[in-house]
Amino acid sequence: MASKDRGKRLLCHCLSVTWEEVETTVREHHCRKVSEVTRICGAGGGCKTCHYEIEQVIREVRREEKRFFEKLFCGLFPSRKEK
Numbered sequence: 001m002a003s004k005d006r007g008k009r010l011l012c013h014c015l016s017v018t019w020e021e022v023e024t025t026v027r028e029h030h031c032r033k034v035s036e037v038t039r040i041c042g043a044g045g046g047c048k049t050c051h052y053e054i055e056q057v058i059r060e061v062r063r064e065e066k067r068f069f070e071k072l073f074c075g076l077f078p079s080r081k082e083k
């Protein structure tokens with residue numbers, strides 16, 4: 001499912017937390033673990049069946065941040081092959 005389509009849909013049904021709320025939590029609090037997301041917004045604090053989806057959001061946000069920083073610092077730290 002494309003990320004823009006899922007925003008308002010519930011990711012965690014037990015705690016009624018949407019995909020968008022989880023994504024915002026991961027971005028704003030730099031979460032790297034499901035337990036951090038659970039502590040902040042509650043998602044994943046019930047039956048735990050949504051933990052895979054929360055991990056998916058964490059991976060997506062981390063990947064986006066990695067691409068952003070690679071682009072930002074492109075050329076400043078050339079790899080050994082480029083020297």
Ligand code: FES
Nearest residue numbers: 012014046047048
């Ligand atoms: S659906 Fe998220 S804890 Fe149950």
